[in-house]
Amino acid sequence: MGLAPLGHVLFKNFLNFNPKNPKWAGRDRFVLSNGHACVLLYSLLHLFGYDVTLDDLKNFRQLGSRTPGHPENDLCGVEVTTGPLGQGIANAVGLALAESQLAATFNKPGYDLIDNYTYAIFGDGCMQEGVASEAMSLAGHLKLGKLIAFYDDNHITIDGDTNVSFTEDVLKRLEAYGWHTIWVKDGNTDLAGITAAIEEAKKVTDKPSVIKVTTTIGYGSKQQGTHSVHGAALKKDDIVQLKEQFGFDPEQNFVIPKEVTELYAQTVKAGAEREVEWNNLLSKYSKEFPELASELTRRLKGELPAGWEKKLPTYSTSDPAIASRKLSETVLTDIFEVLPELIGGSADLTGSNLTRPKDINDYQPTQDPASGDYTGRYIRYGVREHGMGAVMNGIAAYGAFIPYGGTFLNFVSYAAGAVRLSALSHHHVIWVATHDSIGLGEDGPTHQPIETLAHFRAIPNLQVWRPADGNETSAAYFKAITNSHSPSIICLSRQNLPQLEGSSVEKASKGGYTLVEAENPDVLIVSTGSEVYIAVDAVKELAKEGIKAGVISLPDWHTFNQQPQEYRLSVFPDGVPILSAEVMSTSGWQAYSHQQFGINRFGASGPYQDVYKYFEFTPEGIAKRAKATAEYYKGQTVKSPLHKAF
Amino acid sequence: MGLAPLGHVLFKNFLNFNPKNPKWAGRDRFVLSNGHACVLLYSLLHLFGYDVTLDDLKNFRQLGSRTPGHPENDLCGVEVTTGPLGQGIANAVGLALAESQLAATFNKPGYDLIDNYTYAIFGDGCMQEGVASEAMSLAGHLKLGKLIAFYDDNHITIDGDTNVSFTEDVLKRLEAYGWHTIWVKDGNTDLAGITAAIEEAKKVTDKPSVIKVTTTIGYGSKQQGTHSVHGAALKKDDIVQLKEQFGFDPEQNFVIPKEVTELYAQTVKAGAEREVEWNNLLSKYSKEFPELASELTRRLKGELPAGWEKKLPTYSTSDPAIASRKLSETVLTDIFEVLPELIGGSADLTGSNLTRPKDINDYQPTQDPASGDYTGRYIRYGVREHGMGAVMNGIAAYGAFIPYGGTFLNFVSYAAGAVRLSALSHHHVIWVATHDSIGLGEDGPTHQPIETLAHFRAIPNLQVWRPADGNETSAAYFKAITNSHSPSIICLSRQNLPQLEGSSVEKASKGGYTLVEAENPDVLIVSTGSEVYIAVDAVKELAKEGIKAGVISLPDWHTFNQQPQEYRLSVFPDGVPILSAEVMSTSGWQAYSHQQFGINRFGASGPYQDVYKYFEFTPEGIAKRAKATAEYYKGQTVKSPLHKAF
C-alpha cells in the first residue's frame, strides 16, 4: 500500500503503454523488483485495462490462477518475473541497455522510433543483494539515462526495522556508481513531489536516475510502519477502518468506484492513440528506410533471417584439433554479421572466453571510437557474473536481441539465481561457459567445475551443451539460437579437441547420437565434450582385447530428451551395458548408463594432461572401466536405462 | 609485483604471527582476496619462515604440489581459500566479526587475549562482485574496526583497463557503507605512506578501514601498466632487465639474498616471542578466570563439550505433527546454551526460518540492550545470502565458532559460490534452509526449489540433510555439528510433518535406514523429508491391493555413502525394485532407485495441499507409481542400484 501513490502517478501520468496490446514495441517498460508487492502490480494492471480480471485478483495465489505469489512474465503487462530479490532491478538495467542499443542502431533524425523509458521499483531487500549491486554499478558506467528507478524506502524488511542490518547511505552509494539521485521525502501523500522528481529524472539523459521515495509501509493501516504488514494480511477491523478512512464502503470487496474506472479509461484511450501514432511513424520510416524497417520489424517479431544457419562452420577429420572455446569464437565471428540481434559480452574474461568476434565495436557510452558507442554489440560486463545473467535476462525480455555472455563454467554458478529465472521465464539467453572442466589445468580446484553440470542439467527448460568438436559446437549454437524458448549454457574446453569421425551438425542437433557404431557391442560408452575423443580412443584399446565397444555422444540432455522415444532407444538400446565417462560428478548419469566413471571429489592444479592422467581419464583408464562394465553384466539381461515403468 | 611493497610493509612491520606455529590463536589474519596473485603470498610465506620451501615455489601450479594456482587453506599461513573473486574480502569480514565476538565474550580488563587485526587485499575484480558488496555493506553496519582492507588499485582487469567496465568511485561507495577510507597515491615506492595509512586505520576503531593503494601492475617490467602482465609470464629479456634494475643477478633464479633472509629472521624471532607473551597472558588469565579459560581453550581446539548431544530432543508418534523448520527451532533453542560456539543468523528471514532461539541477544555494534552488542550470538545478515555464506566461511575459519545461517532453500543457490568453497575448504558451516519444496505453497515457482538438491548433493564433501520428522531433525543437527570437516545444508519444511514410527536419532544419523520393514517386499519406496510420511501412507494403500511395500528414509546421501557397503546393501537390498519419491528433480535419484517419481518442471503457486495434490504427491499418487514399478520388474532379476562394476 505504501507504493500505491507512486504506482498511481507513474501509470497515470508517465507510463506509455497500450493495455490492449501489452507487447506494443514502443511501450515504456515497468519492473516491480520487489515482487512480493505484486498485489499492487496486479491491481494496477486491472485498473488500467489490461486483461487482468477481478476474478484473477480474487484468485491471487491460488492453484492454476494467473496471479501467483510473485509476478511471472507470462501474464500480460509483466515484463519480467520477479520475486527473487535483486533480479528485477538488474533486469531493468538490461531493458534500458537494449533500448539504448536499438535506438542507436535504428533511429534516424525525425524518427525516434525506439524511445522508451524503463521504470523500476526496488526495495531495501533488492539493494542488499549483490546482483543488484553489480548491475547498478554497470548501469552507472554505461550512463543509461532512460533508466529511472524508485527506491521504496519504507524502513522495513522481514526481520523488522532496516536498522538491524542495513544502515548504509543508499543514495551516496548510487552516486558513487554514477547515478543521478533525487529524494521525495513524503511518498505517502506528496504526489506533486513524485511527479516533479520523475520530470527531473527524465531531464538527466547521461545518467540513470534513482528516486528515493520515503513511505510508510501499510500507510493508513493501524499497523502502519511495522513489519507485521510486510508479509501477513491485515486484520478485518483494520481493513474496515482503512476503507472508511479513504471513503470506501467497508462492506464491499473488490469494487472499483465508477469515477476511478472512468479516469483510467482516459489513460487507456491515450495509450491506444499513442500506438497508432507510433505505427504511423513506423510506416513513414519504412518508406524512407525500407531495409532498416524490415530488419527492425523482423527482429521485433523474433524471427531469424532466412538461411543464417548456412554460416555455421562444419569440419572434417582432416581439420586440426582446436579448443572448443576457439571453435565457439569461429562460430560467433561467422554468424555475428548475419544475426545483428546477437549482442555479446563477457564477465571480464574476453581473452579467455574468446567471446568477442574480431573487428567489432564495444557497446559503450562514449563516442570514442577506440572504446565504442551505443551501437556497439559487445558488452564489457566486468567481473559481475550474476549481474550479467540478470542483465541478459532483461535484454532478452526487451525483444529484438539474443544476448550471450561469457565466463568460466564454474562461475556461471555465481549467477545461479539469474540462470534459474532465464529458464522459468523462457528468456532467450546464451551462456558461453569456457574452461569447462579439470581441463583448465593450473588454475586448480577453485576454478574446476565438479557439481556444475549436475546442477544445470537439473534445471527445467535449460539447454546445457557440451560439444565434443567443431560440428557439435555449431550444433550447440544452432539449437541455442533456434530454440528461442529455452536458454542455453554452452560448455567449452580450454584444451584442443580433435575433429571426430562421424560427428555432424545434424546429428548433434538431436542432443545425442551414436558416434561410433559397433556390431553386437559388448559395451557402449556415453560421453560429452572433451572426453568423447578419449572414449573413441578407448574403443581402440578395447578392440585389442577383443572387446567390441561403441560410443554415444550426448552433448545436451535437454534436447535429447525431446526426441521421440524410438530414436532415443536406438541410441541407448536394450541388451548392452553402458558406461558414462565425464570428468565431473557422476550424479545424474545413472539415467543414461549402467555404470559411471567421473570425478566425485574436487579437482587438482597442474598441467591439464597431468590432471587427466591423474584421474585416469585416458584411453586406457576409460577402457579399463568399460571392460569391467562389460564383464560385470556378462550373461545378464540388460535393459536400456531409458525405460520407464510409468 | 605491484603488491610487493605493500606485502613487505605489512608482513614486516604490522602482521602479528608466528610462522613456526601458523595456527597460533593470537595471530593477525591475512587474506589475499585476489587469489590469482598467490605468487606474492607463497613468496611472503617462504620469506617469512613458514613451512613453504623453495621447492614448493618451484612447483607452483604443478600436480601434487602444495602451491596450486589459487591458494587453498590447507597450506600453512593461508587462512582461507581464495581465487573465486569477492570471496576473500567477504571471508575477512567473517574473520573480523568472529574476533570481535570472541573478544567481547572472553576479554577482561588487563586481559586483551583476543585482540587481532584482520588484513585483506582485494582488487577491482573483487569489488565488482556482488558477494563483496553484500559483505562490505554488512561490515560497515557492524562497525568492524579491526578490519583493514587494501584496495589494489592497478587500473587493470583481465579485459584491459578498468575504464571499460568499472568507473565507479570505490572509496565513496565504501564510505556510503560506513567505512573509513584512506588513499596512498604511490603504492609502488611510498613505503612510508603505506605505513602511515595502516597506523591511521588502526586508530579508527569504530569503522572498518579501506586503504586504496594505487599501483602499477608489473611495476619495473617493460610491460608495466598493461594487462598482458596480469595472467601471462614475463618474457626472458624483461626478467633480466627487471632483476638488474633491482640489483639482482639475472643469471640466478629462486635465490634469496642473505641480507633479506637475515632481516626477515628478526621478524620470525619477534613473532615467536609474541606467542610466548600471549601464552603467559593466557596462563595468568587461567588462574583468575579458570572457567572462562577452559571454555576458551576448548573452543580454540574445536572440541565439543561432553554430553551436549543429550540436549537434542527426541520424539515419539504420540507427539504432534510439527513443521521441520519448527523442529529445527526447538533443536537450536535446546542446544544454544550448551554450545556457546554456535553463532546464528538469517538473511532477513528470521521469522520464517525460525533460526533465532528465544531470549538471546543480537550481535550488534551498539550497546543498546534492545538491539544487542558484540557478545550477541545472532547476526542480522540482511538480504545477503551470498555474503552470509562467505562471512560464515570466515567465521568458521577463525576457529572457536560454528556458524549457522538461515534462508529459503531456493536462495541458498544465490550463495553457490560460497557453499562450494565451504566444502572445498572443509569449513564447519551450517545452512538452515527452510521452505524446502513446493510445500512452501503460495510463494510459487520463483521460490520453490526443483534443481536445488541435485545441485548441492553433487558437491563433494557437503552434507545435504532433509529430515522427515523430529528425530531426523535432531540427527541432522547431530551430524552437522559433530562432522566438523563437512559443511551442511539442513533442508526444512514450512508445513507440518507427523512424527514417524520407526525413526530414531541413531538410525537417521547413518544418513539412511529402513523406516518401514516389509517381508519379501514387492517394492521399496525411498524418500526424504516431507514426502516420507506420504510414502508410509502409500504403503497402506498398496497393502489394500495386496502389494507388500517398505519405506527407506534417506535424509543425507553424503553421510549414507560413508557407511559400510554391507549396511548400505541391507537398506537397498538385491531382489526388490525401488521407487524414489521426492517433490523435486529426479536427477541423481537413479543412483538409489530403479524408477523415480519427482517434479522435472517448475512448481506452482497455491495452498500447499493443492500443490501436492496437483503433482500427485499423495498416498494414492505414490502408491500408483509403486505399483507400476512392482509390476514392471515382476519376474525379472533385480539388483540393488548400489552395486558397482568397478
Ligand SMILES: [Ca+2]
Ligand atoms: Ca523495505
Ligand SMILES: [Ca+2]
Ligand atoms: Ca585490478
